[in-house]
Amino acid sequence: MRILLVFSLISSCALAQAPLTKVLVSELERNFNTLKQKGDPPPYFLGYEVTETESDQLMASDGSIEGEGHSHLRLLDTTLRTGTPKFDNYRRVGNDRPRFTSATPMALDDNEAALRQTIWSATDRVYRGASQRLIQLKANDKLRAQADDSSDDFSAEKPEVAYLTTPEIKFDTKQWTDRLKKLSAEFKQYPGALAAHISVESERVTKTLVTTEGTRLEHGRTFARIVITARGKASDGMDLSTFESFESDDPAKLPKDADILAGVKRAGSKLEALLHAPLAEPYVGPAILSGGAAGVFFHEIFGHRIEGHRQKDDAEGRTFAKSVNQSVLPDFLSVIFDPTQASYNNVMLNGTYAYDDEGVKARRVPVVENGILKTFLMSRAPIDGFPQSNGHGRRQAGLEVVSRQSNMFVESSKKVSDADLRKALIDEVKKQNKPYGLLFDQVTSGYTTTGVRGLQAFTVVPLTVYRVYADGRPDELIRGVDIVGTPLASFAKIMATSDTMQVFNGYCGAESGSVPVAAIAPAVLVSEIEIQRKERSRDTPPFLSRPTDDGGR
């Protein structure tokens, strides 16, 4: 059951523009007006987005601090469009992915002269690239066959005006230093961990966006995270790792030491168990993916395929382009993307935002309703049948916007308790005459090939996987598992889900860089999943034993 929360990014509304916004608007008008008069081709749209990030990081291992840093940067991205919304310089042709912007560092104070110079210089550079590409596109247009998708290059959206305050956060370096030293000392209990770290990061990101359509936005978010990683090498050379993390919107709200220590112990003990676990065998059969694993599964094999820009791209596989209003998932599943939700069950969601990177207001987007595909995640780049953005145009500073995921909710109307789901797995194992089924407990992000050239395959990286025996034996941890399969085939095999949702918070990397995302999903029972053995590193563990305090052996 989903809990709707009050949209908590607005803590107060500032009524006046910040000095940075004023300068951006002034330079925007000055540059746009002159370029419209004198530029050939003239621009029809100009927009600036400034991403300001203040962040702190600390990392420790075995009781010593190994890294610390504080950074404060302001980066400018410029979007300039020439031609017309029907045909402009952003049109994709073949494999060519245009990139005009590059994150330009800007003055951190509000010095008008310095800011203007940077904005002007970036605009000039982007204009040259944009106008040159349009001329080339128009020249080559005659030589190309008619594209399958004849939608426009830029959608019409209403401008947005909002001045939202992003809360300040305090990062207590001294306190965190002491805490991390103490917490990381626990890794000494796990000698199999050759590299084990605990790190804390805290950041405050504010975005300012102004466009010639009248959009004026100031908004942002705060974020804090603890990441625990432990890595080791089995005696046969296989590299193994475990991972734990905690997220919050404020470093002061991160868990207490007792909870973090429990995370360190989980990561350490699971790694030790993995180092001695039997190797996975290739297997096809039923499996349960825990909520976190299912979330990653859906993010990779489903989420990337419903990103709008891929449906129009010659180079992409376009799995779902022609499947609108058809069944793409079992009819008891729905998938909703909702960046307006800040948390779920008191767990902070990483894919939350008020406005996307094109200034379009965030909104709830039901992509799949009862198994039927209804829409795609859209930026302002239209596709056939979907001429509007739905607030999913996102990017990392320095890259061009494409449609990206936000908070993905996988909802099910065929829910059973976790215990019953496990019973159902064992029933299926018996039915299929398999010696065991699988339970995917923890996974980390995988990669997907959606292009025409590569095989349409996905690989999610499992960290902890168990064999679940039908005869009542205890679950057995195995190592070296890779999930494989073809996307469409996997979906048809989802049999049921649990009634408890788990949150997976992470960062997704794709064409427009790294963006924060979340996946909220129940555990999933699949009638058939295929695994293979992970490719392993060929080098051996260290020749000498670990040094000890007495000078070593």
Place this chain on the structure above:
Amino acid sequence: MKKAILVFLGILAGASFLPSQTSQPDDMVLKAMRDEMARSRQLRAVGALELPYFFSYGISDSENTHISAEMGSPINITRLKVRIPNITVRVGDYDFDDTGHIYSGIFTGTRFDETWPLDDNYLNLRENLWLGTDRAFKTALESMGRKKASMNNTAAPAEKLPNFSRTEPVSEVLKVDHKKIDEAQWTARAKQLSSIFNSYPEVYSSGLEFESIRGATYLLTSEGTAERYADDLQWLYVKASGQAPGGMVLHDGVSIQALEIDQMPSEADLRKVVTDVAENIRALGKAPVGEPYTGPVLFEPRAAAQLFAQLLGDNLRIPRKPLADAGRNVNFLPSEYETRVGSRVLPDFFDVTDDSSQTSWSGKPLAGFYLFDVEGVKPQPVSLVEKGILKNVLMTRTPVKNFPSSNGHARLGGNYGARSAAFGNLFVKANQSKPLADLKKDLIQMIQQQNKPYGMLVRKLDFPFSGGSNELQALAQASSQSGGSARPVSPPVLVYRVYPDGREELVRGLRFRGLSTRTLRDIMGASQETALLDFVNNGAPLAFLGVGGYLAPSSIVSPGLLFEELEFEPPRDELPKEPIVPPPSRMTK
């Protein structure tokens, strides 16, 4: 002195001067290094086919302050504490080891020692040393395997050169002290200096970077070398660019460096130096475009120092070509002096020496002073050129033909398991000279004899190079196409026509054509006046900034030079249009 992580985060191949003192007791870092190295000798037992014969543990600690500013505003202020290891193991023996092959030093396994404790926790240091040594040993085994495989199918090289020379161990564990830097003061100064450009609307883009590195370097080898010393650098770099009418891009920059913070110039002197850059952009924008020219050219002392820094600096070291499979193309740039040892490279009235043990010259601090090179060898004074004849080269512990030993000049990273040599304090001395004014008269006399309307005078080269990487590539291409060096020489920033009446007229847009070390043989005269130039050598061509890695602050003293004949040409590249929108600085408010 290790590979850096960030741009502008560099570690030094030098050291600050400290009065000589008896060795200090070991700290925890050295203790951990000694204990783990002693234990690592057990790797012999595991070695099977190849045995390790040399272990080297290096650690570079530093606290870095980086401040960048533009037009009076801060862009980025970062404080960083880092500890960067450099652990190497060699297998085989001095005559034949795993280095010197195109795959030397490449590790294909898993790395577990990427981050290091920043404190002095003995056991944590030991563990990282353990993991790093294991990795270095495996790297050496892998490299040796590949090297032997390549050699199986290639004819033995004509010369049998050892891979590694022997050296006397050095034990000097020195006290490490750093002078504090006033970050607030330097931030204010950076903002202030960068705001000088605000009064120059001709300057379209400008920036200032200040970097203070307060470091300590450790080195322990299995031969018995044990060193710890302070390793500091303060560095201010400014650059600016504009566009002349017609589209030609103009740029200029200046680099100020000192080993100690109190050796940095005064605020007033810094203001002057930054203002000069702005004034140069302004003057160049108004200057006429230069014409192609072949004839006599006078280099003022500072420009001559910049020229020698490039031509001599690049070529007074002899890199060794790595072994590879037969028929395989190896990306390798040899020294132009490789075949000229014992031959004349300069006129017979020139001597060139390197003395990196000197800390000052004529009352000015020398940035090229250092205690030990990156291989732990003390720099010896080297007489490189005597009466114009090339006698010696800058050496590392990788022997080259005719030079079997190191003279303590391993200062940069290098490739294929070997380090790269660079000078510290280079002294170019002319035993015959006359006042610069007289050389100028000679120049005028020569052009009159040759019936030329003017001669040329160079006051400043673009060194360190202040343009972008695209321009650098274009320069390199043009240089090799025009018969010059495969390593380009930076174009002049301030170059003047000298008329028979002595009048000087600034011109813009010229670069050298066909300039290489060969040209140095035809120097006709040198000035009595000399200049001291310092810069930070990062191994990139033209000391191009923005490349992280080993940093070797260097100095060079040189007289002015009169060349009988040099060539200038205007570049044949397309010129970008001027911006359609006028810069904000030209806005009417």
